[in-house]
Amino acid sequence: MNFNITTENIAEIKSDLEIIIVIDKNLDHRFVQDKKLLKKAGFSGGQDEICHLIEKNRLYAGAETLKGRGIRPAVATAIRSLIGKKAYKNVKIATYLSHPRCTASLRAMVEGIVLGRYSYTTYKSKKVKSSIKKVMISLEGYNEHEVTAEIAARAVHNGEITANATNFTRDIVNAAPDDCYPEVMANSAADMAKETGLKCKILKPKQLKEEKMEALLAVGRASRHKSRVIHLTHKPKNPKAVISLIGKGLTYDSGGLSLKPAEHMVTMKSDKSGGATVVGIMKAVAEMDLPVEVHGFVGAVENMIGGDAYKPDDVLKAKNGTTIEIRNTDAEGRLVLADTLCYAQQEVKADYLFDFATLTGACVVGVGHYTSGVMGNADEPKELVANMATQAGELVTKLDFNRHLKKTIKSEIADVCNISNTRYGGAITAGQFLSEFIDDEHREKWAHIDIAGPAFVEHAWGENPYGASGAGVRTMLRLIEKLARTQEKQDHTPDN
Numbered sequence: 001m002n003f004n005i006t007t008e009n010i011a012e013i014k015s016d017l018e019i020i021i022v023i024d025k026n027l028d029h030r031f032v033q034d035k036k037l038l039k040k041a042g043f044s045g046g047q048d049e050i051c052h053l054i055e056k057n058r059l060y061a062g063a064e065t066l067k068g069r070g071i072r073p074a075v076a077t078a079i080r081s082l083i084g085k086k087a088y089k090n091v092k093i094a095t096y097l098s099h100p101r102c103t104a105s106l107r108a109m110v111e112g113i114v115l116g117r118y119s120y121t122t123y124k125s126k127k128v129k130s131s132i133k134k135v136m137i138s139l140e141g142y143n144e145h146e147v148t149a150e151i152a153a154r155a156v157h158n159g160e161i162t163a164n165a166t167n168f169t170r171d172i173v174n175a176a177p178d179d180c181y182p183e184v185m186a187n188s189a190a191d192m193a194k195e196t197g198l199k200c201k202i203l204k205p206k207q208l209k210e211e212k213m214e215a216l217l218a219v220g221r222a223s224r225h226k227s228r229v230i231h232l233t234h235k236p237k238n239p240k241a242v243i244s245l246i247g248k249g250l251t252y253d254s255g256g257l258s259l260k261p262a263e264h265m266v267t268m269k270s271d272k273s274g275g276a277t278v279v280g281i282m283k284a285v286a287e288m289d290l291p292v293e294v295h296g297f298v299g300a301v302e303n304m305i306g307g308d309a310y311k312p313d314d315v316l317k318a319k320n321g322t323t324i325e326i327r328n329t330d331a332e333g334r335l336v337l338a339d340t341l342c343y344a345q346q347e348v349k350a351d352y353l354f355d356f357a358t359l360t361g362a363c364v365v366g367v368g369h370y371t372s373g374v375m376g377n378a379d380e381p382k383e384l385v386a387n388m389a390t391q392a393g394e395l396v397t398k399l400d401f402n403r404h405l406k407k408t409i410k411s412e413i414a415d416v417c418n419i420s421n422t423r424y425g426g427a428i429t430a431g432q433f434l435s436e437f438i439d440d441e442h443r444e445k446w447a448h449i450d451i452a453g454p455a456f457v458e459h460a461w462g463e464n465p466y467g468a469s470g471a472g473v474r475t476m477l478r479l480i481e482k483l484a485r486t487q488e489k490q491d492h493t494p495d496n
């Protein structure tokens, strides 16, 4: 699909369809020519409401605000409604800027289009896809002083890269567990690295053993698919910062011997979302060629049952020497992350360390399906993630650690237990478990993001269709882009 930016008047552009955004239910706006018809159709212009006037070749979409968080899902919903409709190949849309010099809403619009076009058809015999080939964006109404063609082009370019990377993450997560197991996940990361110029190192069981990653290896032991750790590197000259990203890549989580009940096991192919998010971010970082050194680590493992499965009552020794009493084999993500976090810190001394994981059902219970939880020992990295999420149009909320919950993961026989002794506060106790594997040097530089809620969507919402959402990709890219701008003159920071 191609984007064309033009200064041509929107009315003059030839296309199969025009998409018109109605802001804040304002049907009196100059862009809205069909007020009467829209009213007749019962369209009020509310957020994510759409109305397709077929004979007029106009598709109206409601947004509650011009900011990205309004525009992105509105446009995505409109574009999604065209999937399977072959008549619409060329569409046009005007520019909606919340501030004349701030292109955040233009970028959000592009992201919405690319995200809205996404459909996962790999397993369908009849593939129903979006037919849109060309999107013409009119800069009509803005003069060169307000938004230059170059600045607009950059917003479109970065928006495209960001949303394509999100769709790449979605593809990995949506793949069936027997088509995407650790070796496959590692190979697809390696293929992507080759295409984008990233460095890629894959650790197989022999090397994982040499690295003393016994906790990670124990989780994967009963699977016929052997574990991998993936390390992707983007290393520009004179980087502005060094950051490490770590992802939970459980290609399937059956729960292990502490087997999940049938209804909870379905969708557990999505337990690789954290890892897939890291791979997607790395792709975009390479494509944008950001002046930040970024390392992506993924622990790719399958949690299964079998004669040699790890079991409750086992005691495992993690890479940093910490011993872990296993009381539930379904709390496996934290074991995989423990070793992957240790490995990442051994390999790279980073300014920031962020991990992504579908870690706990408790996080979903606590904050709902739409929101991720961000945790850590220090406020600064948590704040940074939460603020960048707001800019990226993702929902992330802070969950604070405390010393009382910390005591609930004590073990009588080992250094720490893999589950808490209370049924409450499970997202936080999992986060506090992870903090046992963060060394002193990185203590205040680390944040953990539990994406268990938004990573997999069972009923479409906002810019997300059924299935994987690519949660975390947009937030982290905004964050890395911000680090890339440090020391440069601060530009107008959009708040959307």
Ligand code: BES
Pocket: 253, 271, 328, 330, 331, 332, 333, 358, 359, 360, 361, 362, 364, 419, 420, 426, 452, 453
């Ligand atoms: N992968 C799950 C968490 C999860 C649940 C992700 C729902 C997405 C949706 C994780 O490995 C898990 O099973 N966690 C347990 C922890 C418990 C045994 C302490 C959970 O949340 O129930």
Ligand code: ZN
Pocket: 253, 255, 329, 330, 331, 332, 333
């Ligand atoms: Zn589990």
Ligand code: ZN
Pocket: 250, 253, 271, 330, 332, 333, 358, 359
């Ligand atoms: Zn899991």
